[in-house]
Ligand code: FAD
């Protein structure tokens with residue numbers, strides 16, 4: 001097979017890139033190791049920034065999001081028996097976020113790109129590696145029905161997540177990796193019960209962090225900080241709800257509606273960056289290049305900003321024979337990535353319980369008390385949470 005841009009992975013990064021390029025007449029092929037249903041079954045992010053919502057509209061995959069997504073003008077932070085609201089429009093010149101699940105975004109992109117536009121996406125087709133990334137015609141080596149095959153491309157986009165092969169196809173001396181793991185995970189539940197609050201609640205509690213989020217007016221997504229080696233099998237639904245309620249202010253806990261799980265899973269927390277994000281004709285985007293802990297709701301949004309820069313670079317190349325945007329991709333994307341890595345690390349450090357270290361917890365409460373009383377600090381949090389601006393290419 002041959003294509004202009006070969007894309008590894010059909011998560012949000014790969015699908016969004018394919019869709020934006022297709023609308024400009026650029027040919028792509030996506031190779032995905034899992035089935036379409038498996039990709040759609042993963043429950044992940046829930047909060048999207050305005051920049052990402054605009055990009056989905058540009059991809060003509062934003063119609064349902066605009067109908068069903070929930071606009072949120074703030075978040076709430078619970079700490080030290082207090083519940084404080086942070087007003088985003090007030091601190092950001094009117095910016096807001098949208099609550100709309102990654103599962104729905106992936107579904108909408110698949111429908112637009114595959115079912116309606118006939119885009120080429122091959123499922124159950126694992127990529128084994130990338131060859132010749134430093135030549136003019138790199139090859140993606142993949143397996144289909146047990147046979148080894150090759151996809152010859154002008155460019156390769158490695159959108160294959162943290163565990164993918166594209167980053168691993170680069171010799172170790174050509175790539176720098178930065179990583180921090182955190183000594184806890186998040187146990188999450190998805191349940192068809194109305195959310196306990198209209199907006200998200202992030203809670204710093206002596207028993208550990210908790211988050212009340214949602215997918216709609218009738219579907220809730222809640223998380224509690226857990227031990228790294230904890231297992232879903234250790235948790236009954238009742239045990240989860242009890243632990244969640246213990247970590248919330250009593251008036252919130254008392255109005256919590258509980259129900260059976262639709263899904264329960266544990267996610268580890270990690271900060272990770274690979275530099276650079278471009279190797280000859282191989283470009284990394286999304287989780288293949290960086291991971292943030294979910295506290296700041298930045299993972300999916302960073303994938304979108306990478307695709308914003310990468311799609312513009314490919315379009316400039318095919319439409320105007322320009323290579324300067326491809327040359328600047330890594331540097332531009334990484335500037336935004338590192339700021340989100342910093343924000344997510346800071347917010348994670350502020351909100352979680354670290355061992356039984358009382359000094360840390362007193363410092364956290366002092367910082368939270370300062371935060372909610374300082375316009376400067378509230379502006380910093382709000383600007384980062386709603387999403388830093390995308391740099392514009394001329
Ligand atoms: P992915 O969504 O990981 O997509 C990569 C795709 O590549 C996958 O479909 C994978 O199957 C495929 N692939 C991998 N290897 C190969 C191969 N060899 N050949 C072919 N295909 C391959 N972010 C938030 O903001 N909030 C959250 O609550 C949140 N929760 C998360 C929970 C979990 C368990 C995880 C893993 C992530 C979570 N994230 C969250 C982060 C967010 O979901 C990711 O940032 C986002 O999915 C990145 O999209 P992506 O397309 O870059 O990567």
Ligand code: PHB
Pocket residue numbers: 044045046047200213214221294295296297298
């Ligand atoms: C979610 O709804 O899954 C979610 C929301 C906000 C976060 C993390 C996860 O910070």
